[in-house]
Amino acid sequence: MTGETGTTVLKLGGELLEEPDGRRDIATAICRLASQSPLVVVHGGGREVDAEMTAKGIPTRAVDGLRVTDAATLEVVVDVLAGRVNTRLVAAARVAGVEAVGLTAADAGISTIQRAEPYTAAEGTLVDLGFVGQPTGADRPVLLDRLCQAGLVPIVASVGADSGGQLLNVNADTLAGHLAGRLGAARLLIAGGTAGVLDEQGRTIPSMDMDLMHRLIADGRASAGMVAKLIACREAHRAGVGRIDIVTGTHTDNLDTSAGTTIQQVAQERAPVSPSSAGRAG
Ligand SMILES: Nc1ncnc2c1ncn2[C@@H]1O[C@H](COP(=O)(O)OP(=O)(O)OP(=O)(O)O)[C@@H](O)[C@H]1O
Ligand SMILES: [Mg+2]
Numbered sequence: 001m002t003g004e005t006g007t008t009v010l011k012l013g014g015e016l017l018e019e020p021d022g023r024r025d026i027a028t029a030i031c032r033l034a035s036q037s038p039l040v041v042v043h044g045g046g047r048e049v050d051a052e053m054t055a056k057g058i059p060t061r062a063v064d065g066l067r068v069t070d071a072a073t074l075e076v077v078v079d080v081l082a083g084r085v086n087t088r089l090v091a092a093a094r095v096a097g098v099e100a101v102g103l104t105a106a107d108a109g110i111s112t113i114q115r116a117e118p119y120t121a122a123e124g125t126l127v128d129l130g131f132v133g134q135p136t137g138a139d140r141p142v143l144l145d146r147l148c149q150a151g152l153v154p155i156v157a158s159v160g161a162d163s164g165g166q167l168l169n170v171n172a173d174t175l176a177g178h179l180a181g182r183l184g185a186a187r188l189l190i191a192g193g194t195a196g197v198l199d200e201q202g203r204t205i206p207s208m209d210m211d212l213m214h215r216l217i218a219d220g221r222a223s224a225g226m227v228a229k230l231i232a233c234r235e236a237h238r239a240g241v242g243r244i245d246i247v248t249g250t251h252t253d254n255l256d257t258s259a260g261t262t263i264q265q266v267a268q269e270r271a272p273v274s275p276s277s278a279g280r281a282g
Helices: 020-036 046-056 071-095 142-149 172-183 210-218 225-238
Strands: 008-012 039-043 100-104 112-115 133-136 153-157 159-161 167-169 187-192 243-248 260-263
Touching (some): 020 071, 020 187, 071 100, 172 225
Parallel strands (some): 008 187
Antiparallel strands (some): 112 133, 159 167
């Protein structure tokens, strides 16, 4: 890892982390990425939260991939994400030789989180999301910088706390996009269970601009968790993150060669793309 290389923010969908084999592959992928540049990992765990809710008889509800979070749901989200999913991933990463450190967005110097305003859904209705947090602020996440400078890899579970100490559920894509912007990251890499953004025939859309992104959300071709993902990419893009990809993270230990969707950079908004950052590797 060189100190001059821009940071990569890697977002991992929870379904990649459920089984030991998948965690082993992802841990190797983390190791590869961490050898190339400073790396910050953010993870979700939506399906494991759903399973735990079902086991506890708590109904689940989501709008555009954002979980409507009452007090009972919040307990499950915090227990599953900040507990089981985070700790297992940290342990797997360490087996792969990564000096990983498990955190949440509630840790000092990561992110100011505010309770989210009522959310206007893609289909137009206004929804109170409950104990859902929105990352705010523009200051550098100093703790993440320091950990990276020390050669450690922060692995952040997507829960946080507001200034009064109220724990909040934060969508992991939202947090990753926000942190990528605040870190001035060179790259936002979002790995999940699909080969990027899929069209109506289920084929990967290899590359998209902001206009196509908005059309996909508006006409429903992107729905559920993909809406939160695309909005997170838009935030990172606006904040100047140079390279943004949504890729599959299943059955691979090398996310640089994963199939997926590249978010096109707007030429007039930034300097010419250098050969080393043009397109997706592989
Ligand atoms: N056009 C689309 N292309 C791909 N996936 C889509 C699309 N529209 C909706 N989706 C859904 O979005 C899901 C991805 O979001 P989801 O929140 O479920 O997972 P994640 O964000 O990877 O994981 P986590 O929430 O645990 O971090 C896909 O599994 C798919 O069901
Ligand atoms: Mg999600």
